[in-house]
Amino acid sequence: MAGKIKQMIDSIINQRAKDNPMLVGVIKSKLMLKGIDPNKFTAMSDDDPAIIAKLEAVMKELK
Amino acid sequence: MYIKTAYSTKGTSDDVIQDLQSQFGDFDTKMLLFFASSRMAPNIIGKKVQDAFPGAAVIGCTTAGEIVNGKMLKNSLVAMAFNSTAVRDVKVEVVENPKNENSVKKAFATFEGHFKVPMAELDPAAYVGLIFVDGLSGAEEKLIDKIGDLTNVNFIGGSAGDDLKFEETHVYANGKSYTNAAVLAVLKPGVPFTFIKTQSFADLGKTLTVTKANEEKREVIEFNDKPAARAYAEVLGVDVEEAPNRFMHNPVGLVIDGTPFVRSPQRIKGDSMLFYCGVTEGMELSLLESTDIINDTRKAVEQAARELGSISGIVNINCILRTLELDQKQLTDEYGKLFADYPTIGFSSYGEQFIGHINQTATMLVLK
Incomplete structure (x- = not known):
């Protein structure tokens, strides 16, 4: 399977930044400091379970 | 006032x-x-x-x-x-x-x-x-x-x-x-x-990717699939023994939009390097050089x-x-x-x- 990571990253950024470009930058920085570079993931990227677990933890806090 | x-x-x-x-x-x-x-x-x-x-x-x-x-x-x-x-x-x-x-x-x-x-x-x-x-x-x-x-x-x-x-x-x-x-x-x-x-650092354009780390201990075990201390010394072009003398002048950083989030080496432990803040496996760190x-x-x-x-x-x-x-x-x-x-x-x-x-x-x- 592929593309889930990009989908999750986009969802986090949309939910948290709500189209505020300054917040988009901050949230991307926060992800990079967790070891997840949003620029590296595309719809073709493999679904790495370790990265998905990190993103799930972030998404959990959004609920 | x-x-x-x-x-x-x-x-x-x-x-x-x-x-x-x-x-x-x-x-x-x-x-x-x-x-x-x-x-x-x-x-x-x-x-x-x-x-x-x-x-x-x-x-x-x-x-x-x-x-x-x-x-x-x-x-x-x-x-x-x-x-x-x-x-x-x-x-x-x-x-x-x-x-x-x-x-x-x-x-x-x-x-x-x-x-x-x-x-x-x-x-x-x-x-x-x-x-x-x-x-x-x-x-x-x-x-x-x-x-x-x-x-x-x-x-x-x-x-x-x-x-x-x-x-x-x-x-x-x-x-x-x-x-x-x-x-x-x-x-x-x-x-x-x-x-x-x-922070006052220039990006020297040399990348050290964290390939093995003990994140809890702020320890990098391997950069670029090599023992961390050796890989750090190599990108600096110095011996491992000389490397600690360069820590303050040449830390590493996660560069985001051209700005480094600096990770400063603390000391060499065996072949590993300990840092003053966290490093994550997969992180691509740039070698930095202090400026003004x-x-x-x-x-x-x-x-x-x-x-x-x-x-x-x-x-x-x-x-x-x-x-x-x-x-x-x-x-x-x-x-x-x-x-x-x-x-x-x-x-x-x-x-x-x-x-x-x-x-x-x-x-x-x-x-x-």
Whole structure:
């Protein structure tokens, strides 16, 4: 399977930044400091379970 | 004037308190921020400051050197008082055992009760978070990471110092002294504000990818699939034995949009490298080279002054490694003078926080 990571990253950024470009930058920085570079993931990227677990933890806090 | 600073180098804590009270006079203090040398009775100074300003929210921490209005000091206490024009509202919480993520959530529940808004919805353009952490707790990454997951409000601050003894650092809140803890404060400033995150490094364009790490211990075992110490020495073009001499001048950084989030090496352990802040497997770090702290800081402060139009107060958390470098280059006075025109307090820290936990950086809250 592929593309889930990009989908999750986009969802986090949309939910948290709500189209505020300054917040988009901050949230991307926060992800990079967790070891997840949003620029590296595309719809073709493999679904790495370790990265998905990190993103799930972030998404959990959004609920 | 809605922000006022004071400092004291008196010998006893009672004399220091009297000195502060006399300098602040009848200023109507809503919040008092203070940074004190670890030589100033860390177990009792927090209570004495709170007792002297009973109506104020009082927070602070121990230091590895202090900064005030154009001066860099040692063995002193520096303080900044904010009246209700500068800070309309403030809520302080202590996070004990900061590695436990539930303790952050507990603090945030209290903030939400106070401000009547979920922390995830609190407007980062209207609110500011301050964070001061026990500088020997090793908890900063988890703490700031969790805070970042829970809110868009920017928390800025630093890790307490103890004058380079590396024995015990303290944070202070509402009359108590804490170790293995962090003090968080959420403020609603009554004036515009901005942040400075400044570090003086050039990206040398050489990448070290963390391929094996013990993240809990801030240890990189392998860079680029090679023993970390050897890989670091190789990109520098020096022997492993020489590498530690280059740590301060050549740390590494996670470069985001052209700006490094600096990770400073602490020491070599076997073939591994220990750092002063967290490194994550897969992280691509750039080799950095130090540039001009004075010039870069001057530009950053000038930019903030332009952005705000004027400055009524700066809280400057300056990494101890920057202070040591300034000291080595005999630039300490010059650095202090960069803040001579602005009411400023600050301290030399064991780590800085802004978006993440970082090293060899100055993080500043700047108020108009």
